[in-house]
Amino acid sequence: MKIDVIIPVYRPTEKLHKVLYRLCRQTHLPEQIILLHTRDGIKLDVSVCKDRVSVTEIPILEKEFDHGRTREQGIWMSDADIVVMMTQDAVPADPFLLEKLSEVLNEHPDAVAAYARQIPDQNCGLLEKIYESFQLSPKKPD
Structure with a gap:
């Protein structure tokens, strides 16, 4: 099955480079990674994906960045x-x-969505660690 990854990008940090690196080394590679990027004067380094995965950068205006609408725009760009x-x-x-x-x-085959647990970054603040561990506990319900 063909998989695309959509990532809205707003004021990116170096962590985005790590995300791209790891996505381009998956056992099931995505067909393409779609980055909806506000640009903010920052040139994204997508060289970690070179010759492995197609990366499509879609510029959007910062004032139009919206978590829902931006993701929907990415969906429309995917087949x-x-x-x-x-x-x-x-x-x-x-x-x-x-x-x-x-x-x-x-x-x-009747499922329309699946999700994965997000593990807090080792360097994140205490409140984020507590929130993530409470909300996304690896324990299965009884």
Whole structure:
């Protein structure tokens, strides 16, 4: 199945480079990564994906950046079977993210969505660590 990854980009940090690097080393590579970028005078370095994955940069105005509308714009630019929405700072923890998400969707053909747990960054603040561990506990419900 063809997979595209959509990432809205607003004032990116170096973490975006790490996200792109990890996406381009997945066991199931995306067909393309669509970056909807406000630019903000920053040139994105997408060289980590060279010769591995197509990266499409779509410029958008900062004043038009909106989490919902921006993602929807990315969906309209994709013709993939599966569209994975990510944030610019959600670094894949391993090379199996896209493989596992697509497996779940293939096993459940009536499903329209699947999601993955986000692990807090080691350098994030205490409140974020508490929030993420509470909201996204690895424990299964009884």
